[in-house]
Amino acid sequence: MQQHMELTAVRKERVRMGQLSKVYPDGTVAVKDVNLSINEGEFLSFVGPSGCGKSTIFKMITGLSGPTDGTLEVMGTTPKQARKQSDTAFVFQDHTLLPWSSVIDNVSLPLAIRGLSRKERQLEAERVLELVGLKDYMKSMPRQLSGGMKMRASIARALISKPKLLLMDEPFGALDEITRQTLQLELLDLWSQDQEMTVLFVTHNVFEAVFLSTRIAVMTPRPGKIAAVIDVPVPFPRSESFRTTPEFGQIVRSVSDALKH
Amino acid sequence: MRKEVITADPGMYSLSETNPRVAAERKAYKFGWSWWKTLLPPIIAFVIFVGGWELFCRLADIKPYLLPKPSDIVLAATENAANLWVSVWTTIIESVIGFLLSVVLGVGFAIILASSKLVERSIYPYAIIMQTIPIVAIAPIIVIWFGAGVNAIVIIAFLIGFFPMLSNTLIGLNSTDHNMKNLFYLYNASPFQTMFRLRLPSALPYIVAGLKISCTLAVIGAIVGEYIAGIGGGQGGLGYAITVAASRLRTPYLFACGFSASLLGITFFLLVNAFSKWMLSSWHESEMKSSEG
Numbered sequence: 001m002q003q004h005m006e007l008t009a010v011r012k013e014r015v016r017m018g019q020l021s022k023v024y025p026d027g028t029v030a031v032k033d034v035n036l037s038i039n040e041g042e043f044l045s046f047v048g049p050s051g052c053g054k055s056t057i058f059k060m061i062t063g064l065s066g067p068t069d070g071t072l073e074v075m076g077t078t079p080k081q082a083r084k085q086s087d088t089a090f091v092f093q094d095h096t097l098l099p100w101s102s103v104i105d106n107v108s109l110p111l112a113i114r115g116l117s118r119k120e121r122q123l124e125a126e127r128v129l130e131l132v133g134l135k136d137y138m139k140s141m142p143r144q145l146s147g148g149m150k151m152r153a154s155i156a157r158a159l160i161s162k163p164k165l166l167l168m169d170e171p172f173g174a175l176d177e178i179t180r181q182t183l184q185l186e187l188l189d190l191w192s193q194d195q196e197m198t199v200l201f202v203t204h205n206v207f208e209a210v211f212l213s214t215r216i217a218v219m220t221p222r223p224g225k226i227a228a229v230i231d232v233p234v235p236f237p238r239s240e241s242f243r244t245t246p247e248f249g250q251i252v253r254s255v256s257d258a259l260k261h
Numbered sequence: 262m263r264k265e266v267i268t269a270d271p272g273m274y275s276l277s278e279t280n281p282r283v284a285a286e287r288k289a290y291k292f293g294w295s296w297w298k299t300l301l302p303p304i305i306a307f308v309i310f311v312g313g314w315e316l317f318c319r320l321a322d323i324k325p326y327l328l329p330k331p332s333d334i335v336l337a338a339t340e341n342a343a344n345l346w347v348s349v350w351t352t353i354i355e356s357v358i359g360f361l362l363s364v365v366l367g368v369g370f371a372i373i374l375a376s377s378k379l380v381e382r383s384i385y386p387y388a389i390i391m392q393t394i395p396i397v398a399i400a401p402i403i404v405i406w407f408g409a410g411v412n413a414i415v416i417i418a419f420l421i422g423f424f425p426m427l428s429n430t431l432i433g434l435n436s437t438d439h440n441m442k443n444l445f446y447l448y449n450a451s452p453f454q455t456m457f458r459l460r461l462p463s464a465l466p467y468i469v470a471g472l473k474i475s476c477t478l479a480v481i482g483a484i485v486g487e488y489i490a491g492i493g494g495g496q497g498g499l500g501y502a503i504t505v506a507a508s509r510l511r512t513p514y515l516f517a518c519g520f521s522a523s524l525l526g527i528t529f530f531l532l533v534n535a536f537s538k539w540m541l542s543s544w545h546e547s548e549m550k551s552s553e554g
């Protein structure tokens with residue numbers, strides 16, 4: 001692990017958490033003393049059981065709620081400031097598409113909020129819809145899409161602002177296994193096309209975390225802590241066959257072991 | 262590769278399910294049946310009821326000023342068709358203006374209240390109290406302030422539809438999906454953008470529910486207003502015509518006016534209903550919700 005830190009030290013630091021803690025007003029200790037540094041270009045997954053504070057960490061990174069103790073730096077500045085710079089994008093568990101807007105209008109929403117012209121939005125929206133393979137469904141309404149297609153549209157909306165930091169909170173949680181695996185491959189594809197993009201990914205699924213990540217932060221609940229940070233030293237591009245290698249099984253086992261602590 | 266994946270996507274099933282031709286055929290089949298099933302019984306009941314009424318009045322020889330026969334009512338309506346039409350038309354104008362005012366101001370005030378928690382908390386309790394004051398109680402004050410006639414009537418029709426519009430819209434504006442609100446916040450949307458791009462469209466089903474309540478209330482408001490503030494001459498609305506007919510014991514014409522009023526209310530409601538359906542048609546889920554509820 002020490003070695004990895006040295007190797008990636010030349011890259012820019014995207015998120016730094018120092019003794020980060022969050023106690024909710026009702027006394028719930030959601031996150032306690034988390035130390036983690038995340039660098040440019042990483043794909044880092046948070047794995048852990050329900051209630052271990054994964055979403056809470058995301059809320060703090062996006063500035064939706066403040067830490068009660070410790071330090072948190074995002075893109076070298078405060079979370080609120082980082083959000084204002086629009087270098088951060090989000091994908092939630094449910095697709096959060098506006099039901100009254102077409103796919104293209106939904107996808108270009110972040111740009112519309114920033115006040116870009118229709119022409120610019122159209123151009124960018126077509127680019128990201130092409131990336132996620134939804135260009136033919138540009139004019140469709142969200143209700144006409146399947147769960148997997150809605151999630152693709154949701155990812156396209158996140159990618160439209162060319163984010164440096166992409167936060168995904170259980171994005172594939174509501175999908176069936178086949179769609180989920182397809183989207184995992186597509187996500188890795190998108191991530192590898194942009195060397196500067198850092199992805200933070202929350203999941204309950206150990207297999208998903210191992211398949212996608214460069215590093216995995218294993219979390220345990222009550223209070224929410226990082227039990228271990230596990231490297232996945234397998235080069236990209238990763239293909240379906242990675243899922244059946246002994247290496248994959250080995251890492252899955254070590255993550256599962258860490259979860260039991 | 263990706264193309265293949267998309268065609269294998271489970272979503273394709275849901276697309277083929279909405280195949281327009283199959284759906285249209287199914288609809289046509291259902292329509293033919295249910296149309297007769299829903300329309301025939303009330304028509305038969307209507308014929309029996311009207312026939313029984315006519316027969317009863319003739320056999321019992323009841324005085325027309327106590328209970329007119331259906332034929333008397335039809336006669337009174339056709340003989341006074343011109344007057345009746347003027348009254349109906351006046352009431353239409355008054356209730357439409359009152360209704361439109363209640364929609365515009367109801368939605369507008371709801372937006373202002375919903376923009377600030379502080380404003381909402383300080384004003385909304387009074388809005389609720391105002392709502393409980395019976396309109397008949399404040400109508401005379403309105404007449405004193407605005408004088409008898411169209412102005413007062415329109416204001417009464419407006420007031421009666423205003424509060425349902427306000428409270429429905431306000432509930433809608435405050436029930437926006439939490440995740441969606443976070444999304445707008447995270448993309449640095451201004452409160453103005455969040456209001457008009459997210460909260461107002463989300464509130465549409467609630468607003469539509471308010472429209473349906475307010476439109477029938479506006480007709481009632483206009484007629485009540487005419488009772489109290491109606492002016493005579495050739496301009497009186499249905500409410501005024503009813504009071505005049507009652508005082509002169511022209512009961513058949515009174516009945517004709519009453520039926521015209523209820524017909525007006527029903528037509529108004531059906532129009533607003535059709536308009537609501539059309540407005541929500543692009544928004545599948547809420548249309549389902551409102552048709553269930």
Ligand SMILES: Nc1ncnc2c1ncn2[C@@H]1O[C@H](COP(=O)(O)OP(=O)(O)OP(=O)(O)O)[C@@H](O)[C@H]1O
Nearest residue numbers: 024025026028030049050051052053054055056057
């Ligand atoms: N707004 C809140 N107020 C009080 N307690 C909260 C709040 N949000 C979360 N918690 C508590 O904080 C803890 C961590 O919650 P969090 O949502 O971060 O978990 P999570 O790891 O994302 O879980 P899941 O996998 O189920 O999404 C939980 O015990 C939860 O009950």
Ligand SMILES: [Mg+2]
Nearest residue numbers: 054055056169
């Ligand atoms: Mg969560």
